[in-house]
Amino acid sequence: MKHLKSTLLLLAAVVVSVSLGAKPRVRIIATGGTIAGVSATSASSAYTAGQVGIQTLIDAVPQMLYLADVSGEQLVNIGSQDMNDEVWLKLAKRVNEILNVEGYDAVVITHGTDTMEETAYFLNLTVKSDKPVILAGSMRPSTAISADGPANLYNAVAAAVSPASKGMGVLCCMNNQLLDAKTVIKTHTIDCDTFEGGPSGIIGYVYNGEAHYLQTPNNRHTVNSVFDVSKLDRLPKVGIVYGYANASPLPMQAFVDAKFEGIVLAGVGDGNFYKDVFDVAVKAQDQGIQIVRSSRCPTGPICLNSEVDDAKYHFVAALDLNPQKARVLLMLALTRTHDWQEIQQYYKEY
Ligand code: ASP
Secondary structure (H helix, E strand, O other): OHHHHHHHHHHHHHHHHHHHOOOOEEEEEEEEOHHHOEEOOOOOOOEEOOOOOHHHHHHOOHHHHHOOEEEEEEEEEEOHHHOOHHHHHHHHHHHHHHHHOOOOOEEEEEOOOOOHHHHHHHHHHHOOOOOOEEEEOOOOOOOOOOOOHHHHHHHHHHHHOOHHHOOOOEEEEEOOEEEEOOOOEEOOOOOOOOEEOHHHOOOEEEEOOEEEEOOOOOOOOHHHOOOOOOOOOOOOOEEEEEOOOOOOOHHHHHHHHOOOOEEEEEEEOOOEOOHHHHHHHHHHHHOOOEEEEEEOOOOOOOOOOOOOOHHHHOOEEOOOOOHHHHHHHHHHHOOOOOOHHHHHHHHHHO
16 A cells, blocks of 8 residues: 555646646846836936846746746846856856756857857857757847837747757857857847847747748857866957058057957958058067967958968958957967967867
């Protein structure tokens, strides 16, 4: 009798856990941004990002509870203009723990839109799982008329539970669209339709609570990335220097004097330097500070050994990466090597 009772109890426990486990477990990590922003009035465009907490964001979208067993945690609550290396390291470690130790099926990250593309790319290179990791934000604060945050969060959770999202690397979900971490760029300062996927376009879209994919990313990411931040508590210092007519060499010289390990040029055209800046760059590279050429142009690759003889100076061409993402890759590359050819290879693969 006692034996039967415990068997029945065990059976009941299995039935309960199977039925509870029927929905995928999605963990939302909140970091702030306009999606958590608050304005003085619903019609006002003056607001402060990173004000409301994770539970308020979840409570605003009860519809997503039909899709997933959703829970959340607050990592930081900042405008993403204040995103930094320390938070990136914390975030990457936490995502890996949630997916690989705590066994969640997917992670959604709420994030400001200003630096969302950088965080997405950083995670794309440092998350060690092929489970979905999707960033969502908003362009209007949570208190605005027609706030876009709730729909973006709902769509992100819908994409996170889709089996088709597995192996896609880290994605951004904004304005019904799914964008790949490598190509996503913020293109408009205030419109909801601000994110684009560059020349290759969006990777998919979310419609009626379902994710549909149009293409797959062809660069190395997540489980195929060699970059590992699990034992790091800081990242190499890398700065960005902007190119323009008659450019001053002072910003680049300042990075050299401050002993930065790498400098990315947001050059003119195909990653070209103003001559005075070029002279400082050549000396910096000779001193072991890695120079990476990117461009202030919104589209087009940086061609290796084209107008600039990279092979002669040991510069690296950022190829398809804009300056802010070229910086992310250079920081991670410098955790492994200072060899310019190996670093160039990373730009070809990632
Ligand atoms: N400044 C805000 C942020 O990036 C803008 C936004 O989220 O849309 O946090």
